[in-house]
Amino acid sequence: MSTSPTLAPMNTQLGTRRTTHQPRRLLPARPSRALDTDLVWALGIYIAVITGIWIIHGGLSQFGDGTIGIATGVTQLTGLYASAAGLLGLFFAARPRILERHCGLDRLFNWHRVLGETMAVLVGVHVAAGIMAWQVDGQWGAVLADVTGRVPYFAGATVGAVLIGVVTVTSLKSIRNRLAYEAWYFLHLTAYLGFALSFGHTITSGTDFSDDAIARWIWIGLHVTVAATLVWSRWGHTMVAALRPLRVAEIQRVSHDVCTVRLAGGRLQQMRGSAGQFCFLRPLTAAGWWRCNPFSLSASPTTEGLRFSIKDRGDASNYITSLKVGTKIAVEGPYGVCTSDVALDRKVMFVVGGIGIAPARALLEDLPASAAPVVLYRARSRKDLIHYDELVELAARTNGRVLTLVGPSASLAVKDPFSASSLRRAIPDVAERVAILCGPERLLQAARHGLKRAGVHTSDIHYEHAWW
Numbered sequence: 032m033s034t035s036p037t038l039a040p041m042n043t044q045l046g047t048r049r050t051t052h053q054p055r056r057l058l059p060a061r062p063s064r065a066l067d068t069d070l071v072w073a074l075g076i077y078i079a080v081i082t083g084i085w086i087i088h089g090g091l092s093q094f095g096d097g098t099i100g101i102a103t104g105v106t107q108l109t110g111l112y113a114s115a116a117g118l119l120g121l122f123f124a125a126r127p128r129i130l131e132r133h134c135g136l137d138r139l140f141n142w143h144r145v146l147g148e149t150m151a152v153l154v155g156v157h158v159a160a161g162i163m164a165w166q167v168d169g170q171w172g173a174v175l176a177d178v179t180g181r182v183p184y185f186a187g188a189t190v191g192a193v194l195i196g197v198v199t200v201t202s203l204k205s206i207r208n209r210l211a212y213e214a215w216y217f218l219h220l221t222a223y224l225g226f227a228l229s230f231g232h233t234i235t236s237g238t239d240f241s242d243d244a245i246a247r248w249i250w251i252g253l254h255v256t257v258a259a260t261l262v263w264s265r266w267g268h269t270m271v272a273a274l275r276p277l278r279v280a281e282i283q284r285v286s287h288d289v290c291t292v293r294l295a296g297g298r299l300q301q302m303r304g305s306a307g308q309f310c311f312l313r314p315l316t317a318a319g320w321w322r323c324n325p326f327s328l329s330a331s332p333t334t335e336g337l338r339f340s341i342k343d344r345g346d347a348s349n350y351i352t353s354l355k356v357g358t359k360i361a362v363e364g365p366y367g368v369c370t371s372d373v374a375l376d377r378k379v380m381f382v383v384g385g386i387g388i389a390p391a392r393a394l395l396e397d398l399p400a401s402a403a404p405v406v407l408y409r410a411r412s413r414k415d416l417i418h419y420d421e422l423v424e425l426a427a428r429t430n431g432r433v434l435t436l437v438g439p440s441a442s443l444a445v446k447d448p449f450s451a452s453s454l455r456r457a458i459p460d461v462a463e464r465v466a467i468l469c470g471p472e473r474l475l476q477a478a479r480h481g482l483k484r485a486g487v488h489t490s491d492i493h494y495e496h497a498w499w
């Protein structure tokens with residue numbers, strides 16, 4: 032790795048507007064008061080209550096009643112757990128602020144995905160065991176009539192199970208990668224409908240809720256809580272962002288495939304946010320309102336504007352960078368926990384690749400001089416080094432430096448630039464530093480592996496997980 036002092040200056044003073052007043056930094060994102068132990072307790076109580084409801088209503092004793100009893104017990108338990116997993120998954124997707132500030136949106140989305148997959152498997156077992164318990168002497172016609180409407184609320188449950196199945200299959204990586212993000216997303220929303228349609232049969236079938244008012248109210252209360260969180264925390268924030276939009280103040284091309292976009296507006300006076308975070312941007316235009324994509328702040332957020340560095344990757348990013356000045360944009364967020372708080376007054380290093388430079392560039396503005404940051408910047412070619420001059424200037428202000436690693440992987444002098452030995456050679460005190468990683472998943476994996484082997488503790492390695 033080498034510093035690249037000879038690189039041509041690219042883009043200094045980007046996105047800054049000449050004004051007579053000094054812009055004020057936004058107040059930092061509020062820290063969460065939740066602790067890991069709180070979350071473990073809440074989860075433990077949730078599982079205990081659901082399981083307890085099943086046991087109290089004779090769930091366990093059914094296992095002594097032969098094949099039909101076992102099938103009935105499995106049907107009830109998997110049905111309860113499927114709904115419980117779905118409810119929790121929806122709660123995470125609602126992005127409750129207290130959890131987002133504690134765990135980060137990426138982790139909430141990944142847990143949402145895992146819970147969705149778990150729910151789909153449980154629904155599959157629930158349906159299979161239910162059919163087994165139900166069909167007596169092979170009366171398949173009667174079973175079909177029951178689940179398609181003869182038994183109250185079962186038609187909804189059947190449609191719900193089919194929708195959840197379709198969403199699960201289209202979420203498999205091999206299928207999802209062939210769909211546009213938006214097509215997958217809108218299809219994915221039908222799982223909410225599927226979940227709602229199946230609610231009625233959870234109350235009326237079996238003995239868990241139909242005969243026990245307390246259990247029934249607990250169950251209804253859980254659903255109402257999740258629905259209220261979705262309405263307020265998810266759709267409410269979307270509405271506020273749409274009703275109080277920011278406007279495009281400036282767009283500048285800074286490289287062959289990256290533009291900076293600065294958004295400004297009165298709402299910034301009340302917003303909170305920190306370098307290292309990202310926002311969802313939704314252009315409020317006839318052709319753009321249905322697109323909502325995440326982009327990281329590439330400068331510290333101030334009352335004068337939020338700056339993003341957006342790479343031309345596809346329809347949504349091209350669309351945003353071609354908007355006219357003055358266009359309204361709904362801004363949701365900022366989200367993310369990888370802020371300067373993770374540095375804890377220690378020395379810092381960044382491993383950055385591609386457009387991952389955006390949050391790193393913003394974070395450099397917020398670090399104290401004691402951070403002495405070292406930025407390892409990986410790019411395919413020199414023309415892909417974005418914000419290079421700004422990085423060098425900001426790193427120098429905090430006693431830091433920028434090391435670049437440029438070229439296709441096959442042409443690099445070292446086989447693995449993120450191996451422990453390469454990292455130690457480039458940064459002799461690597462093991463004492465807090466590491467912040469921003470970039471594509473392959474780079475994160477390689478860097479994580481090398482850093483751990485170089486002696487950096489896992490809790491000192493920070494990054495956002497890819498959720499798509």
Ligand SMILES: Cc1cc2nc3c(=O)[nH]c(=O)nc-3n(C[C@H](O)[C@H](O)[C@H](O)COP(=O)(O)OP(=O)(O)OC[C@H]3O[C@@H](n4cnc5c(N)ncnc54)[C@H](O)[C@@H]3O)c2cc1C
Nearest residue numbers: 212323324325326327340341342344345346347348389499
């Ligand atoms: C936390 C986070 C921060 C990001 N910060 C930046 C940034 O600062 N600058 C930048 O240029 N890019 C950033 N990205 C990537 C950016 O969101 C995608 O490149 C953009 O959404 C691509 O959309 P598209 O329609 O232009 O391209 P498409 O061709 O539609 O998508 C290209 C790829 O982008 C991803 N993607 C598309 N839509 C979404 C979405 N709504 N949510 C999540 N991923 C999606 C998918 O992996 C997809 O395969 C960030 C992504 C995340 C998750």
